[in-house]
Amino acid sequence: MKKSLLTLSFGTFGLGIAEFVMMGILPAVAHDFHISIPQAGHLISAYALGVCVGAPLTVFVARTLPLKRILMALVAIYAIGNLFTGLTPSYWSILLMRFVSGLPHGAFFGVGSIVAEKLADKGKSARAVALMVAGMTVANLAGVPLGTFLSNLWSWRIIFVANGIWGIINLLAIIRWLPELEPMPNCGLKGQFAFLRNLSPWLLIGSTALANGGIFCMYSYVTPLMTDMAGFSAADMSWIMVLCGLAMVIGNIIGGRLSDKYPMHNVLIGVQAIAASSLIMIFFFASSAAIALPMLIVSSASLFGLSSATQLLLLQNSRGGEMMGAAFVQVAFNMGNAIGAWNGGVAIDANKSVNYTALIGAAYLITACSLVLFYRHWQQLQLKQYSNAV
Template identity: 35%
Template sequence: MPLAILALAISAFGIGTTEFVMMGLLPNVADDLGTSVPTAGYLVSAYALGVVVGAPLLTALGSRVPRKRMLLLLMGLFTVGNLASAVAPGYGTLLAGRFLAGLPHGAFFGVGAVVAARMVSEERRARAVAAMFLGLTVANIVGVPAATALGQSLGWRATFLVVSVVGLLALASLALLVPLLPEEEHSGLAQEFTALRDPQVLLGLLTAVFGFAGVFAVYSYLASMMTEVTGFADSTVTLLLALFGIGMTLGALAAGPLTDRALRPTLYGSLAALAVVLVAFHYAARSKELAPVAVVVLGMVGFLTTTPLQMLVMNKARRAPTLASASNHSAFNLANAGGAWLGGIAIGAGWGWTSPALVGAVLAVIGLGIAITAGVLDHRAPGTASAVVATGQPRPSGVTDGVGA
């Protein structure tokens, strides 16, 4: 893999750390700011909504900006947002800081995925994108647990200061390792929006919204579930978060080759497995022996869905994949916000700390239904099934997205 993908992975590490660390710090932030855990959970939603707004907005504004420069600008905004979170004097300003930090997230991964795909041969595109996403998974093994432990010992503000430093390191790696890409690879804004209106792209985005919401319905309250229901001490939360990251890494490693081989079957299988695992998680969380295993498996099947969904919208967007790719991260983080919100409603209604797992299972089933519907429609319309790859070139004959496979 090109060294530029390492720079993208380092950036993904920083983004993944700040995105997921708030879940482990919710009890600490709630205590410090004098609010409840479900209310503090809206800090997760604020970041996610920043992604939802920022992905299409910043991608549109930067449609004519060279991709390397765009990546640098987005990482700079990410660093400023985390610094603002670190110095926020109260809940409202922290909410705003989290929203600001989330704004560049989707656009960065949207542009980064296209850059990663264009630096490797066509048959290794999904693996290149998955390699960039490994930064997210490593963040959950190392970054999130370490940042959570730091926040628990020195205060949550220290966590966001350290993430700001990671942002600066990511800026340096992007400047040194990512090459300037040819200007002709940029699509016009009108062309990007036209590609985004493709029914298969829209169905892919809708699949991400519902399917991935199931993961965040649980993950947003994982720390509280493990301490309030399973009976683990607060000090073990960082280990449990690391286990989730290990599962994510296993899912990412499997997702690249599987997606390159058969996209839609990989997507169907991961969503179906996610629904089953979420139901099992509801019961496994009551056992100290089973809960850690369930955390690993949930991370694995949850992250297995990300690469096929990313490649699906990039393929179906044909010659203008950047906005569709960025919008996919809006969809993931709309799922983040929605999952956290619905999980909080279930807990607030008195259904129990593990009730978000059952809510998540229903959401995963809905996502699977949308994915299957999209596959059937694509199979019935052969003209739409031949995607154009992210390089802007027609897909070679014999390479499919797994429709009908």
């Protein structure tokens, strides 16, 4: 395993904790600041907003800098944001620090995907990107549960301080292990967005948002789904979430290997179809623990089984604006998460049972799959037109 690629995985591990650990400690944060849980939930939204702002901002500010230097700056911002999240005394200051913490997230994945592709051995680009993404899956498997445990044992602040220290360690690893890489070709600011004049990247961005939104529509309400309908106890959710995290790790590995072996759009179509089928099964058999739990694990594996192919396909379809194209994956991912969770909440507020979140999510995924099918047809049409012209 290349140490240079390992530094990227270290980064996504810390970013995964920063993004997801807040979901498990909202009651403790709300209690400390004497606010409601919905108000505390704005700390999750602030991070997501930072992700969406930070990706294009990085392109504006740093597109001509060497890639290693960009990654160093992003990790430094992430470390500072997390340290101050754990140390700031007021709700409004921590809200600001959550926004700051989110700024480097999408940009790190964008620049990291470019670096991983450059450092990968021939024919193993998808596996290199999967190794980078693996940090986030490990964060879901071990980092977030451990962070929640430590927060409950001492204070929720300790996990953010520890994550900030991890960011400093990651920065030192990048300085030591990541080789110097040339800046991306300077196509000008307009050139970074030129790829958006084509239909293909829009189809991939839309598919990414819908696929992740579909899974998160159900996943955001996984606790009531498993306890109120499938019959598990609240105590069972700890090991269920560990199983889901392990499924994400395995799904990411399998997705990377499949994407190096088969056309990546076919991998997306297959994984999205599997995810849609698992959500349909959850909708119809939510009251059966023997069916609902395995299908939850399948959908969790599918979530990260899409990552490598999605990142690399957008890189391939954003030549001249690779940094922006790769960063858009994370923007789409977070927008999809927010919309999916909101749509699931609307169904529950309308007095629908919680298994309807899986049905809505399946509809999202079927639409996402349709977009990739159209993308495949569009690419074949473009290739045929090019061949006729030649």
